[in-house]
Amino acid sequence: MEFDRAEVQVPESSYATAGPSQTLIPVRRSPDVWFDDGTIILEAECTQFKVFKGVLAANSTVFNDMLVVGSIPDNNEMVDSCPVVRVYDAALDMMHFLKAIHHVGYYDPAETKDFLLIAAILRLSTKYNVDVLRRRALTHISSLYPTTLQEWDLRKDTAMEVFNARPFAVLLLAKETGHQALLPACMYLCADSVDINDILDGLESIDGKHLELDWPDKRSCIRGRQNLLLALRSEVFAFLTGSLAIPNCVSPQRCDSSKLRWLQSLEASLGNGCPGIFSIKFPWASFRKAVCDNCYTASYTNSNNKRQLIWDKLPSYFDMPPWEELVKSS
Numbered sequence: 001m002e003f004d005r006a007e008v009q010v011p012e013s014s015y016a017t018a019g020p021s022q023t024l025i026p027v028r029r030s031p032d033v034w035f036d037d038g039t040i041i042l043e044a045e046c047t048q049f050k051v052f053k054g055v056l057a058a059n060s061t062v063f064n065d066m067l068v069v070g071s072i073p074d075n076n077e078m079v080d081s082c083p084v085v086r087v088y089d090a091a092l093d094m095m096h097f098l099k100a101i102h103h104v105g106y107y108d109p110a111e112t113k114d115f116l117l118i119a120a121i122l123r124l125s126t127k128y129n130v131d132v133l134r135r136r137a138l139t140h141i142s143s144l145y146p147t148t149l150q151e152w153d154l155r156k157d158t159a160m161e162v163f164n165a166r167p168f169a170v171l172l173l174a175k176e177t178g179h180q181a182l183l184p185a186c187m188y189l190c191a192d193s194v195d196i197n198d199i200l201d202g203l204e205s206i207d208g209k210h211l212e213l214d215w216p217d218k219r220s221c222i223r224g225r226q227n228l229l230l231a232l233r234s235e236v237f238a239f240l241t242g243s244l245a246i247p248n249c250v251s252p253q254r255c256d257s258s259k260l261r262w263l264q265s266l267e268a269s270l271g272n273g274c275p276g277i278f279s280i281k282f283p284w285a286s287f288r289k290a291v292c293d294n295c296y297t298a299s300y301t302n303s304n305n306k307r308q309l310i311w312d313k314l315p316s317y318f319d320m321p322p323w324e325e326l327v328k329s330s
Contacts, residue, residue: 030091033098040067041084042098047091049098050082059101062128089127093120100125100133107133109140115161115206119173126177138179138330145170145185147327149311152185152278165203167194168211180320181330187217187318191225192279199225216319224317228310229270232277235306237266239299246299250292258290277310 030049038050056063077084100107125133171186202212238244240263288296
């Protein structure tokens with residue numbers, strides 16, 4: 001992937017203005033990232049971080065171009081004998097990013113659940129081209145928003161902090177960073193786990209910010225939700241609705257009666273309008289006891305085949321290119 005070179009600017013003073021009254025905001029030192037023997041200071045949102053130029057350059061091709069290949073003007077503002085470079089990033093994002101670069105083990109996907117931390121690292125490691133951190137964060141997030149059905153069935157929802165707006169947050173993050181392979185699973189979860197009123201109006205995120213999809217995504221989400229719900233009934237559960245013919249059934253009356261009861265139970269569980277194609281855990285062991293072996297085998301095989309076929313074309317339900325294109329572009 002190619003990313004735009006990050007912009008930096010030499011600060012004109014140690015104060016910044018905010019609001020219509022142009023109130024002066026004093027710059028503060030970060031209590032989390034300030035090495036007394038550091039060699040450069042990055043400033044983000046009036047917060048300064050004293051770190052090591054060599055560490056930044058060794059890990060980031062963008063910082064290497066800015067700080068080593070490029071040159072810092074002789075008249076640059078200095079603090080503690082270090083040049084000050086302003087970057088246009090959120091201070092919280094920069095704190096997580098710099099700690100991940102300078103502290104071994106600060107970000108461990110096996111242990112870290114904090115969504116804002118994970119998002120910050122993906123966002124800035126993508127912007128500043130820190131490939132090892134980008135791949136680590138992307139693999140972490142991809143485990144919950146995968147590209148294959150096999151990975152989906154193995155996903156652990158608690159691998160990352162759980163909150164209602166998480167599908168929105170990941171979708172917006174994926175778009176911002178250009179990781180398009182995350183989008184179909186994100187959109188599916190927007191359609192499957194979020195109330196339709198929240199799809200339309202948005203939700204409050206973990207940090208209190210209001211997250212809302214743009215109108216094209218809202219339309220795609222609602223259309224995809226409806227089409228997936230139809231596919232669930234007509235394809236994945238065709239063995240219950242009678243759409244799947246099983247000519248070798250050995251006990252038609254018993255099997256049909258059982259299927260009707262299971263269909264009624266399924267319809268009751270779909271009362272909230274969510275498709276659930278990849279979320280519903282159908283109790284196959286119980287179903288097997290209720291029908292003949294031929295009905296069970298045909299039903300199980302057809303249902304799983306249809307489920308796979310729907311996953312294979314999942315991006316199309318949300319007006320996206322095929323999986324292959326999305327993966328390649330990421």
